[in-house]
Structure formats: C-alpha cells, structure tokens
Amino acid sequence: MMPPFPSTGFGLLLVEGGDERGLCEAVAGPTVWPGLVCWYGSGGTDLPDLAALAVRDPSFANARSVGVVLDMEEDPKEAYRIAQETLAAFGANTPPIHGRLAGQPRPMGAFFAPDGKTLGSIEHLCRLAVGDPKLSACVDALVGCAQPLHSTTALGAKGWLNAYLAMCPDPRLRFHQAFTAGTGGIDPAHPAFDPLRNFLQSL
Structure with missing residues (x-):
C-alpha cells in the first residue's frame, strides 16, 4: 500500500x-x-x-x-x-x-x-560509503579469493555489500538498518x- x-x-x-x-x-x-x-x-x-x-x-x-x-x-x-x-x-x-x-x-x-x-546500482554507492575500511578490505580479499561468478555488475556489488553487512557487529543487520549510526554499516552522510x-x- x-x-x-x-x-x-x-x-x-x-x-x-x-x-x-x-x-x-x-x-x-x-x-x-x-x-x-x-x-x-x-x-x-x-x-x-x-x-x-x-x-x-x-x-x-x-x-x-x-x-x-x-x-x-x-x-x-x-x-x-x-x-x-x-x-x-x-x-x-x-x-x-x-x-x-x-x-x-x-x-x-x-x-x-x-x-x-x-x-551498476545503488549498492555501488553504498560500497563506497561503508563505515569500516578495514572490514571493507577484508571483504575485498574474500571476494577476490572466492571469485564469485555473478552474472551482472549489479549482482556482484550486491553480493559484496551483503558479505560486508554480514560481518558487521550485528550479523542480522538488514539493508534498511545499515544506515543507523553505530552499526558499522553505511554512512548516509558520505x-x-x-x-x-x-x-x-x-x-
């Protein structure tokens, strides 16, 4: 509705x-x-x-x-x-x-x-604005190691962001919650x- x-x-x-x-x-x-x-x-x-x-x-x-x-x-x-x-x-x-x-x-x-x-997609912007650079580098390494075969650029960015959010202090963090200060998720002021x-x- x-x-x-x-x-x-x-x-x-x-x-x-x-x-x-x-x-x-x-x-x-x-x-x-x-x-x-x-x-x-x-x-x-x-x-x-x-x-x-x-x-x-x-x-x-x-x-x-x-x-x-x-x-x-x-x-x-x-x-x-x-x-x-x-x-x-x-x-x-x-x-x-x-x-x-x-x-x-x-x-x-x-x-x-x-x-x-x-x-690409909004996830490309979100990837630039994540709150923890060290965790971001770790996810880069994970993705490089796994070499996921995502069929599109947008899906690749979505997979990267999902992996990042899953490693935040609260692994249950959902996309709409990731913009909340203190979660380590995404900085909307970036x-x-x-x-x-x-x-x-x-x-």
Whole structure:
C-alpha cells in the first residue's frame, strides 16, 4: 500500500524497490524526507505503472515536483527508456538528464545509480560509503579469493555489500538498518551520496 498524497505541496519520488526507498530516506535526511512522498515498486519496470496510478489521484495536483531513482544495471538505454516513459505519464516531453530537474510548472527528473553513466546500482554507492575500511578490505580479499561468478555488475556489488553487512557487529543487520549510526554499516552522510542527496533536496 503506497502512502497517500497530502493536501499540501510535496515532492513525489518514485523508486524501484524498498532498498532504494530506505537509501533515499537516509540520504535525504530528516529535514528533507518529510516533504517527499515515496512510492516504490518491485523493480524498475513497475515505475511506469506507478506513474500512471499516481497521476490519476486528484491530490497529485499538489505535487510540486517529480523525481525517479533507478539503477543503471547492465543496460543504460533501458534505464533511460524506463525513466522517460515514467516521466511522460506526468507530462514530461523531453528525455531526462541524470540528476537534474527540468520543466515547468512541475519540474521533473531522474537519478540513475550509481552515477548516470556507469553500469551498476545503488549498492555501488553504498560500497563506497561503508563505515569500516578495514572490514571493507577484508571483504575485498574474500571476494577476490572466492571469485564469485555473478552474472551482472549489479549482482556482484550486491553480493559484496551483503558479505560486508554480514560481518558487521550485528550479523542480522538488514539493508534498511545499515544506515543507523553505530552499526558499522553505511554512512548516509558520505560524500559518495552527495549527487543523490542534491537530487533529493531539489525535489
């Protein structure tokens, strides 16, 4: 069940899954996040359908802006296509430019993790922002020794991050909990997240 739209102005954020939602909440911070409404799907291909549903809500008229966050994965063209189709449901008529909102009266845009041009996912950003450099080096050694045959770059980053979190002081640490201070997990204030933070703050 997606959160309802408020009767006052808000920024609408569409993301492809619960992990992306948790990351965006942590990175945006407590002063920005309450001004956003985040809807998420079960993968990037759900985003156009979420957009079609959102635009039919009468309270969507209160949206001051629309942003999309999704992973590049292994196919940048497909990621950009999904974002363009999603934003078109809200009236956008130009291709999105990574990390920028554009258009009037309702600015819209998309952020493609990790950086708009590199194959991968939000886990690539998280890997740069882990809290324990020594543990990070150990996981690098483990992955190098195991030589896992992950089928994609994104899956490789996800496997690395799962291994790191499993070796934190609390091995039960889940992704959405890893942004909590003192866990040794992921630092949401890390500069690696600055481009995403700027995008979220602009909504």
